Amino acid sequence: MPELPEVETVRDGLDRLVTGAVVQDVEVFRDYSVRRHEGGPTGFADQLRGRRLAGAARRGKYLWLPLTDPAAAGEPAAALLAHLGMSGQLLVRDPAVAGEWAHPHLRVRIHLDEAPSGAHHLDFVDQRTFGHLSVTDLAPTSDGAPGGHGSPLAAVPEPVAHIGRDLLDPALDRDALVERVRRRRTGIKRALLDQTVVSGVGNIYADEALWRARVHYARATDTMTRPVVRRVLDAATEVMAEALTQGGTSFDALYVNVNGESGYFSRALAVYGRLGEACPRCGTPVRRDEFMNRSSYTCPRCQPRPRHGRW
Known part of the structure; x- marks a missing residue:
């Protein structure tokens, strides 16, 4: 998508x-x-x-x-x-x-x-x-x-009108967003995918952001400190800004720009869609888990799963 x-x-x-x-x-x-x-x-x-x-x-x-x-x-x-x-x-x-x-x-x-x-x-x-x-x-x-x-x-x-502002919106109040995430009782990836909390982040960029931030997708938002939440949001901002410079991510002909051309950020993905491949940071094979009828890709070493979803 x-x-x-x-x-x-x-x-x-x-x-x-x-x-x-x-x-x-x-x-x-x-x-x-x-x-x-x-x-x-x-x-x-x-x-x-x-x-x-x-x-x-x-x-x-x-x-x-x-x-x-x-x-x-x-x-x-x-x-x-x-x-x-x-x-x-x-x-x-x-x-x-x-x-x-x-x-x-x-x-x-x-x-x-x-x-x-x-x-x-x-x-x-x-x-x-x-x-x-x-x-x-x-x-x-x-x-x-x-x-x-x-x-x-x-x-x-x-x-x-009910959709939250996105991470590249200059009018976004990032401090308020950090508090909004921390008030939710859910996993961090679910919070990132909730378009009423923050818009524009989907499955691909959520996985990439969490890998960059060294945070597991199941970590509970109400146990996360402000600096950790901010680190995740900053990572999501960075990965989407980098994708923009390459025209987005394309895996097939379903996404193209207005001229019919595909984006090339898929070549720079660290974990998404790379089951079994070496983590670019530590070399551990990338893991895939089922998540909300989709997939989550993580590095088991860089992103250890929290006990009961809490650290």
């Missing part, structure tokens, strides 16, 4: 390539891809048609494009909201260059006009169909700070 670095890579591409474009028309090829939009496919298309894409913003794994009326003044009051799910892709295409070929898993095509990049199509492609698009109202942020990276507006799409 795309995590913060992958979604930020897509957001950056959208911001550069489609900001200022006007939606000319919308084709919905799979109704399920707009299931969160109350008006269904027809209402979705009607609310987009004629609107200008005023930028691209992101909070955690959610991204949105604020919408304005080209004939009216004022700040955006609504946005095109996207959640990529497990395999969603937003691809910017210029048929004059790329031809009229359509992706076999094309779910929604947004026809554009006036895009500075010359792009004519914004395609939503989703093989596994867990992703979705919707047009939603913007709501004021509870702290008065910008809603997400890439937008100066103190507003966020209503369905995203």
Whole structure:
């Protein structure tokens, strides 16, 4: 599933390539891809048609494009909201260059006009169909700070209002986040994956951050000191920032940026997906455990399991 670095890579591409474009028309090829939009496919298309894409913003794994009326003044009051799910892709295409070929898993095509990049199509492609698009109202942020990276507006799409700020958000109160983590009675990895606590961290980067911080995923948050929690959060910030420089992590064709190119951070992963391989730090074979219907990868020596989940 795309995590913060992958979604930020897509957001950056959208911001550069489609900001200022006007939606000319919308084709919905799979109704399920707009299931969160109350008006269904027809209402979705009607609310987009004629609107200008005023930028691209992101909070955690959610991204949105604020919408304005080209004939009216004022700040955006609504946005095109996207959640990529497990395999969603937003691809910017210029048929004059790329031809009229359509992706076999094309779910929604947004026809554009006036895009500075010359792009004519914004395609939503989703093989596994867990992703979705919707047009939603913007709501004021509870702290008065910008809603997400890439937008100066103190507003966020209503369905995203409960999502916590992410570790790369300049408006994040890190001291408050440390206390929020320590108040929870759960394992540290569960806390990292809870998008209401801190957004954008998924299974891959949680494992990598915990390995860097030398903390086992089952360690109980309410027994962790402030410095240890901060060390984990700093490690997660570092690993995601490094992934961003390489365009995110790709294991197959399911994650690509807006140009259809894959990221390369998978080559730098220390433990995730490396069962039995030597830990880069101590040489101990990497261990895999089942975790929340997924996997957790650890170094048994660098990250010894706490007794009863507590140290």
